[in-house]
Amino acid sequence: MVMRPWDPTTMISCYARKQNHSRLSMAFQGDLNLEATELRLGLPGTGDHERRTPPVGVGVTKNNKRGLPELEDGHREESTRTTKTQVVGWPPVRSYRKNCLQPKKTESESGGGVYVKVSMDGVPYLRKIDLKLYKEYPQLLKDLEEMFKLKGGEYSEREGYNRSEFMPAYEDKDGDWMLVGDVPWNMFVTSCKRLRIMKGSEL
Amino acid sequence: MSENNRHHPQQNHFCPAETMSEDEDPCRPSPPPPPPPPEPVSKKTRNCAAVHPSPHSDRVLEIVLEHVLQFLTVRRDRNAASLVCKSWYRTEALTRSDVFIGNCYSVSPARVTTRFPRVRSVVIKGRPRFADFNLMPQNWGAHFGPWVATMGKAYPLLERVYLKRMSLTDRDLCLLADSFTKFKDLVLVCCEGFGTSGLAAVASKCRQLRVLDLSDTEVLYDGVDWISCFPEGETCLESLIFDCVECPINFEALESLVVRSPALKKLRLNREVSIGQLYRLVVRAPSLTHLGTGAFGHPEPQDPNDQEMDYGSAFSACKSLVCLSGFREVMPEYLPAIHSICTNLMSLNLSYANIGVEQFKLLIQHCCRLQVLWVLDSVCDEGLQAVAATCRDLRELRVFPLNAQEDVEGPVSEVGLQAISEGCPKLESILYFCQRMTNAAVVAMSNNCPDLVVFRLCIMGRHQPDHITGAPMDEGFGAIVMNCKKLTRLAISGLLTDRAFAYIGRYGKLVRTLSVAFAGDSDTGLKYVLEGCPKLQKLEIRDSPFGDAALLSGLHHYYNMRFLWMSTCQLSQRGCEEVARALPRLAVELLSYEENEEMDNETVDVLYMYRSLQGPRDDAPQFVRIL
Numbered sequence: 001m002v003m004r005p006w007d008p009t010t011m012i013s014c015y016a017r018k019q020n021h022s023r024l025s026m027a028f029q030g031d032l033n034l035e036a037t038e039l040r041l042g043l044p045g046t047g048d049h050e051r052r053t054p055p056v057g058v059g060v061t062k063n064n065k066r067g068l069p070e071l072e073d074g075h076r077e078e079s080t081r082t083t084k085t086q087v088v089g090w091p092p093v094r095s096y097r098k099n100c101l102q103p104k105k106t107e108s109e110s111g112g113g114v115y116v117k118v119s120m121d122g123v124p125y126l127r128k129i130d131l132k133l134y135k136e137y138p139q140l141l142k143d144l145e146e147m148f149k150l151k152g153g154e155y156s157e158r159e160g161y162n163r164s165e166f167m168p169a170y171e172d173k174d175g176d177w178m179l180v181g182d183v184p185w186n187m188f189v190t191s192c193k194r195l196r197i198m199k200g201s202e203l
Numbered sequence: 204m205s206e207n208n209r210h211h212p213q214q215n216h217f218c219p220a221e222t223m224s225e226d227e228d229p230c231r232p233s234p235p236p237p238p239p240p241p242e243p244v245s246k247k248t249r250n251c252a253a254v255h256p257s258p259h260s261d262r263v264l265e266i267v268l269e270h271v272l273q274f275l276t277v278r279r280d281r282n283a284a285s286l287v288c289k290s291w292y293r294t295e296a297l298t299r300s301d302v303f304i305g306n307c308y309s310v311s312p313a314r315v316t317t318r319f320p321r322v323r324s325v326v327i328k329g330r331p332r333f334a335d336f337n338l339m340p341q342n343w344g345a346h347f348g349p350w351v352a353t354m355g356k357a358y359p360l361l362e363r364v365y366l367k368r369m370s371l372t373d374r375d376l377c378l379l380a381d382s383f384t385k386f387k388d389l390v391l392v393c394c395e396g397f398g399t400s401g402l403a404a405v406a407s408k409c410r411q412l413r414v415l416d417l418s419d420t421e422v423l424y425d426g427v428d429w430i431s432c433f434p435e436g437e438t439c440l441e442s443l444i445f446d447c448v449e450c451p452i453n454f455e456a457l458e459s460l461v462v463r464s465p466a467l468k469k470l471r472l473n474r475e476v477s478i479g480q481l482y483r484l485v486v487r488a489p490s491l492t493h494l495g496t497g498a499f500g501h502p503e504p505q506d507p508n509d510q511e512m513d514y515g516s517a518f519s520a521c522k523s524l525v526c527l528s529g530f531r532e533v534m535p536e537y538l539p540a541i542h543s544i545c546t547n548l549m550s551l552n553l554s555y556a557n558i559g560v561e562q563f564k565l566l567i568q569h570c571c572r573l574q575v576l577w578v579l580d581s582v583c584d585e586g587l588q589a590v591a592a593t594c595r596d597l598r599e600l601r602v603f604p605l606n607a608q609e610d611v612e613g614p615v616s617e618v619g620l621q622a623i624s625e626g627c628p629k630l631e632s633i634l635y636f637c638q639r640m641t642n643a644a645v646v647a648m649s650n651n652c653p654d655l656v657v658f659r660l661c662i663m664g665r666h667q668p669d670h671i672t673g674a675p676m677d678e679g680f681g682a683i684v685m686n687c688k689k690l691t692r693l694a695i696s697g698l699l700t701d702r703a704f705a706y707i708g709r710y711g712k713l714v715r716t717l718s719v720a721f722a723g724d725s726d727t728g729l730k731y732v733l734e735g736c737p738k739l740q741k742l743e744i745r746d747s748p749f750g751d752a753a754l755l756s757g758l759h760h761y762y763n764m765r766f767l768w769m770s771t772c773q774l775s776q777r778g779c780e781e782v783a784r785a786l787p788r789l790a791v792e793l794l795s796y797e798e799n800e801e802m803d804n805e806t807v808d809v810l811y812m813y814r815s816l817q818g819p820r821d822d823a824p825q826f827v828r829i830l
Contacts, residue, residue, distance in 0.1 A: 086608065089336030089745075090720065091636060091663040093607040096419065096447060100474075100531065100555055101579070101605055124428070125451030 114189055120148050120166075120197040131189045137181050144168060148197060170195045261290070268294045278303060297321060304328065305765050307369065308790060311817040312350045316357035324363035324388075325354065331768050331811060332718075333743050334368060335393060338770055339809070340794060342824050347371040349822075355382030363388040363414075370394065376401030380408035387439075388414035398423035399450055406432040413466075416444040424450040431456040435463075442469035446495040446529060449473070454480050461488050468523075471495025474531035477503045482512045489520045496529030499537055499556075514540035528552035528577075535562045545569035552577040554603045564589045577601040580615040580636060587619035591626025600627070601634040609664045613638025617645075617670075624648035632657035639670040640697060645679030649686035658683050659694035665721045668698040675699055681706030684714070691738075694718035704728035708735025719744040726753035733757035743768040751778025754810075758785050766813040774807040782812070783830035790815040791830040792823070 114131040127147055134140045144150070150166055168180040172191040180188070180195070272295055275281050285295040301324040302315060316322075329345025347369045354361060361383045369391075376397055379386065386409045399422060405415065406429050422445075430453050433440075438460070445452075452475050461467060461484050468491060472481065476497030485494070514537060518524075524544050533556040545551075548570055553563070554577040563582045570576075573594040578586070580602050590597065600623060602615055615637050621644040623630065630652040640662050648655070660680075668675055676697035684690060684707050691713050695703065699722035707714065708731030715738050723729065729749040732739065733756050742764065750773035761767065761782070776793065783791040794809035819829040 087665070087746075089333070089338045090665070091604065091607050091609070091661055092336045092720070093604060093636070094335050094419070095337065096421075097554075097603065098607050101557065101607075124453060127451065 114192070116170075116192055116194050118144065118147070118195040118197065121199045123148065129195075131192060136185050137188075141168065141180070144195075144197065150197070165199070167198050168195060169198055265290060265294050269298050272298045276301075300324060302326070306813050306815075307345055307350070308817070308820050309765075309813060309815045312353035314816065316353055320357070322354075322358050323361060324365075325350075325358075325361065326365040326367075327369060328367045329370070330368035330393075331741075331743060331766055332368075333745065333768055333770065338745065339811075340796065340824075340826055343794070343827065344820065344822050344824070345369045346822060347375045351375050351378050351382070355379070359383065360385055362386060363390075365390040365392075366394055367392040368394065370396040371401070373397045373401035373404070377404040380404045383409070385411055387411050388416075390414060390416040391418070391420045392416075393419045395421035398425040399427040399429045400425050402429035403427045403432040406430070407434065410434060411439050413439050414442040415440070416442055417448055418444055419447050422448045422450055428453045428456065430460060433460050438464045439466060440464040441466045442493075443467065444469060444471040444495070446471040446473050446497075446531075451475050458483060458487070467491065469493035469526075471528060472497035474498045474529075477501050478514070478534070478537055479503055479512065482514060482517055485517045485521065490523055491521055492523045493526040494521070494524055494529070496527070496531075498532040499530045500532045500534035515543060519543040522547070524548070526550040526552075526575075530556035530558075533558060535559070538562060538566055542566065542569055546571060548573055550575035553582075554579055554601065557581050557605060560585050568593055570594060571596075573597060575599040577603070579603050579605045580613060581605045583614040584616055584619040584622070587615060588622040588626075591622040594627060596629060597623075597627040598629055599632040600630065602636055603634075604636040604663065607636075607663070609638075611638065613663070617641040617643070620644045621647050624651040628652060629654060631655060634659040634661075634694075636661045636663060638663055639667065640676065640679070641669045641671050642674060642676060642679035642682075643669075643671075645676070646682040649679075649682040653687060654689060655683070655687040656689050657692040658687065658690060659692070659718070660696055661694065662697040666698045667696075675703070677703040677706065681710070684710040688713075690714060692716040695722060696720060697722075700724050701728040701731070704731040708732050711736050713738055715739060716741040717743070719747055721746045723747045723749060726750055726756075729753035730756040733760055737763075739763075740765045742766075744770070744772060746771045748773055751775055751781070754778050754782060758782065761786055761789055761812065762814050764814070766811065768809070768811050769807075770809040772807075772810075774810055775805060776807060779807060779810055779812075780830055788814055788816065790819060793828045793830065795826045795828070797826075 115128055116131060118127045118129055129140075129143065129147075131140070134143070169177050170180055170188070170192045171177055171194045173193060177196070183191070268291065272281075272284060275284060275295075281295055281299060285292045296318050297320065299319050300322055302319055302322050303326045304310065304315065305328050307327050307329045327347070327350060330339060330343065333339060334343070345368060347366060348371075355378055359382065362385055364379065364386075365388075371391070371394055379389075386405075389405060389409075389412070394417075402415075402417075402422065405412065433456075440460070443460075443464075450473070452473065454476065457476075458480075461470065467488055470484070470488065470491055471493065472484070472495050474497055476484075478497075478499050479502045481497050481499065485491070518541050521544060525547060527541065527544070527548055527550070530553055535558055538558070542565075545566065546569055549572060551570060551573055552575075557579060558566075559581065560583050563578070563586045567573075567586070567589050571593055574596055576590060576594065576597060576599070578590075578601070582602075587602070590600070602619070604613070615635075616639050617637075620635060620637075620640070623633075624644070624647050628651055630648075631654050633648075633652075633655070634657075637660075640660065645660065648658075662676070669679075676695075677700055680693075680695050680699070680703050684693070690711065693707070693711065693714055693716070695707075695718070701724045704723060704727075707717070711717075711732075712735075714736050717732065717736070717739060719742075726749055728747075729744070730753050732742070733753070737760075739760065740763070745768075749769065754769070754774060755778065757767070779791055779793060783789065789812050791810070791812045793807055794811060796808045823829055
């Protein structure tokens with residue numbers, strides 16, 4: 001796996017290229033750029049965004065007056081919102097099987113579960129995540145931190161992800177390695193091929 | 204000894220290990236041994252008696268008996284032998300090497316080890332099946348801990364442990380690895396509670412490990428690379444199954460393990476293993492008989508160029524391959540590579556492979572010897588017709604839903620079922636998920652497939668009638684119990700009235716396992732079954748209008764059953780209490796879905812009851828009330 005050296009000039013020019021690209025395709029990427037430049041009082045990354053919905057298949061029975069203890073109230077509400085006819089444990093297919101097959105269904109329907117591999121320097125295994133499950137960078141970064149047991153870093157819209165020891169980078173469609181957080185979220189999701197958490201010493 | 208005693212399990216009912224999940228023989232409760240009748244006199248005994256004094260001839264008889272009883276392997280035979288007299292009881296207990304415990308709470312570990320001191324193999328089953336579908340709250344129980352603690356001391360030579368729906372911790376696995384120096388086979392089906400650390404302990408310490416099978420078992424990835432923990436040098440491994448384990452795998456270590464396991468016959472990889480990696484394993488292990496292919500797609504960037512890999516040749520070299528599964532992230536362009544081995548296949552599991560009709564037909568046309576087939580309904584009725592045309596020897600078919608929801612269009616229907624019934628007359632076991640069905644097709648199957656032992660039809664829309672006539676599905680299921688004389692397992696669905704249950708009670712004389720959901724009109728339905736099915740062992744019911752009166756109509760039978768599960772029915776606490784009073788050896792558990800809610804007398808969320816010799820268990824969580 002060959003990685004281009006971290007060269008600020010190269011990165012800037014790449015970014016500029018991509019920024020132009022993103023302006024041209026703004027119309028197709030929804031209102032993400034407007035959000036990015038919107039003046040807000042809140043911290044970047046906050047604001048009203050949906051919580052991730054629980055996996056399909058976890059529902060609430062409409063015959064029972066009670067749900068199951070392992071469902072939190074929030075999840076229960078979301079489940080009832082997403083589908084009102086689903087019943088717990090019906091049809092009788094084990095959750096493992098349902099979860100294995102669900103992503104396939106999403107791919108054929110909406111054209112997207114964006115699965116990318118995540119590697120981390122010094123760890124011999126890869127993980128895989130679905131970028132479609134996230135709506136924004138802080139969610140993703142938090143999950144990465146949990147997944148690889150990293151200590152918390154800071155994300156700000158202006159400066160991107162700022163972390164002393166580890167830096168998440170991604171390989172884009174052109175084969176270039178970019179820092180996570182530089183480009184608007186939707187653009188990142190469509191262009192990211194794989195993720196790598198690099199050790200600070202290599203930067 | 205009165206006839207009544209037969210129904211009371213005053214003794215345990217242990218049985219030798221079963222390799223299949225469905226019991227071959229029902230477990231009979233053994234009453235206490237009657238006072239010994241005069242011992243049977245054989246030539247040998249008489250001669251011995253002539254030469255030696257009396258006590259010695261008793262001992263000789265026992266020795267003879269021990270040798271003879273070694274040949275008894277079937278549970279039912281052993282149970283029968285143990286009832287003859289005290290001497291036979293003792294000798295049988297000494298010679299039983301395989302113990303089967305169908306419900307881990309029916310008896311305490313100490314009681315098992317006291318009665319059977321020389322056990323080499325143990326099968327223990329825990330949670331009831333409906334727990335798989337989130338109908339049982341978490342942490343209900345079925346802990347392996349007490350068992351391994353007791354057996355660790357009593358059975359140092361234990362070789363085999365088979366657990367189904369049990370909870371184990373890493374510590375339990377460590378204790379297992381430390382206690383049993385000759386340990387060979389670990390089979391965990393639908394288990395959970397431990398992580399890769401536990402596996403590492405088993406891998407590193409069980410030097411004679413032959414079988415490590417983790418089917419449908421949840422393993423927590425805690426960072427430990429368990430594959431690397433197998434000792435250096437040749438291993439005894441014959442079977443390594445981890446296809447449902449969602450952990451990353453150190454491929455180099457796995458490859459090395461396969462290379463140094465010359466006896467390896469069964470290898471089922473998880474979906475982390477790419478097709479390129481599979482290729483490397485297959486060329487190194489061409490004598491495999493059972494293969495789970497892992498992803499069967501997603502070549503890694505570091506895999507050598509695809510063109511260099513002749514997948515077709517690699518697979519054709521596996522002349523012994525009879526059982527193929529996996530295809531977890533299948534890329535259809537690779538499927539032709541297995542066409543050459545399809546003619547040898549006896550078992551094919553494509554139930555995680557979302558492949559289209561055409562791809563499937565190209566594959567299945569070669570599988571003329573197939574006996575077991577698991578697929579997704581994405582193969583459509585047309586795919587099932589292709590199966591019917593080719594797989595004349597089919598014994599078992601399972602059709603799983605790609606999209607497990609109600610209210611959607613389904614790709615399979617009565618058309619597929621009818622085709623299968625016409626093309627596969629030797630069918631013994633079927634599990635069929637669909638969105639629409641007709642009585643006519645089910646009746647046809649009952650006529651065309653007289654060897655059916657297991658019939659499980661799941662019409663996914665609740666209360667769905669015959670979609671052509673609008674009638675309930677009573678007649679279809681009625682025909683099944685009437686015509687399939689060997690039927691022991693039945694799962695019903697769709698719109699069903701009490702009439703369906705009348706049929707089951709009238710004709711289902713061999714039925715041992717019955718699964719009911721959203722069915723029936725009144726208590727009468729359940730009464731028909733409890734009064735009519737003498738072999739009923741396992742009854743699981745959800746969301747059906749059966750109440751206390753129905754429950755009480757089964758009092759004569761509950762000691763003969765392994766368990767009864769009723770959730771979201773119309774039972775009240777008082778009804779359950781009455782059962783508990785009438786049958787003191789029954790553990791009557793009431794489970795509540797709400798935490799910390801006072802149970803009112805009106806409704807019971809879940810009733811789970813089972814015969815037990817050990818009294819109420821002491822590890823029940825808060826939401827369980829044992830009457």
